[in-house]
Amino acid sequence: MKNKKILVVALVFFAFVFSFSDALKFLPKNYSTLVYIPNLAKAYDAFKTTPTGQLLLSDTGIGLESLVRGILEQQLLSMKYTMNDFDLFMGEMLLATDNNGNMTVVLGPVKSSTKMKKILEAFLDAETLKKVKFIDNYFVLSDVQTGGGKVPANLQNVLKGNLGVTYVNIVDGKQAFEGYGYFRVEGTAMTFYQKIDAKTAESKAAIKELASNKPIDILADKNVGGDLLVFVNRNIPEALKKSVLDAIISTLNLTNLQASGVMYLCADIGQAFSQMMNTDTQNNQNSNVNISAYSVVFGTGFKMPADVKKYVTIGSDRYGVLTAENGMESYILIKNDRMITYTVAPNKYKPGDRTFFTSLYDPKYFAGIFINFEPLIYNMLGKKVKSSATFVSYVEGESIIQKGTIK
Numbered sequence: 001m002k003n004k005k006i007l008v009v010a011l012v013f014f015a016f017v018f019s020f021s022d023a024l025k026f027l028p029k030n031y032s033t034l035v036y037i038p039n040l041a042k043a044y045d046a047f048k049t050t051p052t053g054q055l056l057l058s059d060t061g062i063g064l065e066s067l068v069r070g071i072l073e074q075q076l077l078s079m080k081y082t083m084n085d086f087d088l089f090m091g092e093m094l095l096a097t098d099n100n101g102n103m104t105v106v107l108g109p110v111k112s113s114t115k116m117k118k119i120l121e122a123f124l125d126a127e128t129l130k131k132v133k134f135i136d137n138y139f140v141l142s143d144v145q146t147g148g149g150k151v152p153a154n155l156q157n158v159l160k161g162n163l164g165v166t167y168v169n170i171v172d173g174k175q176a177f178e179g180y181g182y183f184r185v186e187g188t189a190m191t192f193y194q195k196i197d198a199k200t201a202e203s204k205a206a207i208k209e210l211a212s213n214k215p216i217d218i219l220a221d222k223n224v225g226g227d228l229l230v231f232v233n234r235n236i237p238e239a240l241k242k243s244v245l246d247a248i249i250s251t252l253n254l255t256n257l258q259a260s261g262v263m264y265l266c267a268d269i270g271q272a273f274s275q276m277m278n279t280d281t282q283n284n285q286n287s288n289v290n291i292s293a294y295s296v297v298f299g300t301g302f303k304m305p306a307d308v309k310k311y312v313t314i315g316s317d318r319y320g321v322l323t324a325e326n327g328m329e330s331y332i333l334i335k336n337d338r339m340i341t342y343t344v345a346p347n348k349y350k351p352g353d354r355t356f357f358t359s360l361y362d363p364k365y366f367a368g369i370f371i372n373f374e375p376l377i378y379n380m381l382g383k384k385v386k387s388s389a390t391f392v393s394y395v396e397g398e399s400i401i402q403k404g405t406i407k
Contacts, residue, residue, distance in 0.1 A: 023092040023106045026140055027149025031104070032171075035095040036155065037164040040107075044089070046163055046185045052387045052406050053190075055377055062380055075122055085115050088139060096149070099172065104146055108138035158182055166194055172239035174202040181402065192391070192404035196240075204398050206237035211395040215363050216298070218264050223294050225351030226268035227372040232261055234366050240400070267293035267343075268352040270375025290328050293343040294351070302334045314346050360390060368392040 024036065037043050047053040048065075055061035073083060087110050094106040110116045113134035120139075121129065133140045140146055152167045158180045159165040166181035181194025198204040215233035218224060235241075241261050269291060308320035312331070319331040319342075333340040342349050356372040373387035391404040 022109065022136070023094040023138060024151050024155075026094060026104065026106045026135070026138065026142075026146040027096055027151065028098060028102075028104055028142065028144050028146050029148035030098050030144075031096040031149050032099050032169055033097045034152075034167045035093075035164065036159070036166075037093040038159065039091070039163075040093050041090050043163040047190055047406070049185065050188055050190050050406060051385065052373060052389070055373070055381075055385060055387055062377075076119065079119065079122065081115065081119060085112070086119060087111055088116060088120075098144065099170070102143045104140070104142035104144065106138055106140050106146075110134075110137050110139065113137050113139075152180070154180060166192075168194070168196050170239050174200055175206055175237060175239040176200045176203050177237075177240065177400070179399070183404070189405050189407035191406075192402070194402040196400040196402070198398045203237070203239070206239070207395055207398055207400065210234070210236060210366060210400075213366075215366065216262060219354070219358060219361060221264075221296070223349065223351050224264070224266050224357065225354040226266045226292070227270050227352060227356065227375050228267040229264065229357050229361075229368070229370045230266075231264035232367045233264070233363075235262060236366060262298040263296060265293065265295035266351070266357075267291050268375075270372075270379050271352060290343055292349060292352070293341075294349060295341045297339045297341075298337055299339075300337060302339045304332060304334060308332065317346075319346065356388070362392075362394075364394045365392045366394060 027034065048057055057063070057065040059066055069083070072086060076082060076086060088107050091108050091110075092106070094104070096104040116139065117132075117134060120132065124132070128141070131141050131143065152169070155165055155167060159182070162182040162184045164183050166183075168177060168179045168181075170177045176199040177196050178199055179194060179196030181192065183190065183192040185191070198207050213234040218229075218231055218233055271292060304320045305322060308322050310321040310323070312319050312321055314331075317333050319333050322330045322332060324330075328343070329345075331342040331344075331346055333346075352375075356374075357370055360370050361368075369389070369391040371389040373389070374385060377383055377385050377387060387407065389404070389406045391402070393400060393402045395401075
């Protein structure tokens with residue numbers, strides 16, 4: 001009798017430990033990176049405890065949670081469903097990419113895949129729906145065959161005490177990199193940490209070269225300013241570029257970011273929201289609002305996009321003008337070693353305040369994302385609150401360290 005009780009306790013324990021691990025069975029065989037969150041609802045609730053989460057999501061802040069929930073409830077009501085039927089984000093999440101930039105997304109499990117299929121038909125386009133499968137009540141979206149991938153040996157150990165775990169295993173020729181990461185709430189911030197180690201002599205040499213390469217001086221460009229900065233300030237190892245940078249570019253459909261990978265982009269998001277609010281107040285109608293942005297991409301052999309049909313001369317430079325479907329224009333200038341793009345006429349472009357960037361930027365970072373939410377919050381709520389998101393990558397010894405913070 002005693003042995004039976006021990007067996008039951010053991011079974012319950014193992015059921016609990018592995019109850020949030022079924023999504024991992026969908027790992028593609030040849031994946032190179034993964035992000036795994038065993039409990040999305042828990043991670044979301046943790047994010048809501050941070051100042052940024054409270055300001056973005058709560059009704060005392062911008063109220064995005066109520067806004068999105070209202071839209072969902074209205075759509076579900078028209079389909080004779082309720083929010084209880086929409087449980088796609090209440091379980092696990094798995095994101096995986098391979099060396100070719102193919103991505104796999106797994107969510108679930110859901111209570112009813114039949115209901116969820118019907119609901120998603122109202123939110124996803126036909127082409128995306130063709131790629132969606134429900135297997136064992138899990139939502140699976142992938143361009144490659146899923147399953148057969150080996151779960152990293154230390155995944156569960158790294159996951160302990162954290163909200164999620166990441167893993168990198170990149171092999172390209174004689175270069176090989178492997179590493180784990182995690183994210184969790186520390187104090188009032190959501191933090192991310194990942195360490196990627198060089199596994200071969202060739203990859204160690206590549207990291208040494210990365211550390212010794214002189215970065216371009218981004219802040220020397222007087223056009224850099226605002227509340228968003230994305231940068232890669234030097235060439236990174238081809239294996240990492242192919243599996244990480246190119247995967248991001250492919251996912252975001254940023255087809256103009258070919259070439260060497262060295263680039264930077266800045267934008268003034270808070271100013272755009274202020275403009276939008278003033279336009280709505282004065283005209284009582286929605287109008288197109290253009291975010292003032294500026295980007296530089298380095299490389300050789302650039303050609304003007306085929307969609308450019310119009311050219312203008314501003315100062316001594318000739319710009320190609322690319323017009324979007326909504327009428328927004330981008331101004332493109334091609335030089336010997338770079339492509340420069342403005343989202344407003346170059347002679348009308350004014351860089352935003354760069355204090356936030358200069359307080360964070362360190363030349364040792366070879367890549368980074370800086371977002372200052374303070375101007376956006378002030379323009380929407382009239383409150384001055386310190387709030388930001390940062391992500392940086394740098395070399396430490398024979399490893400690449402990546403850190404992120406949302407606070």
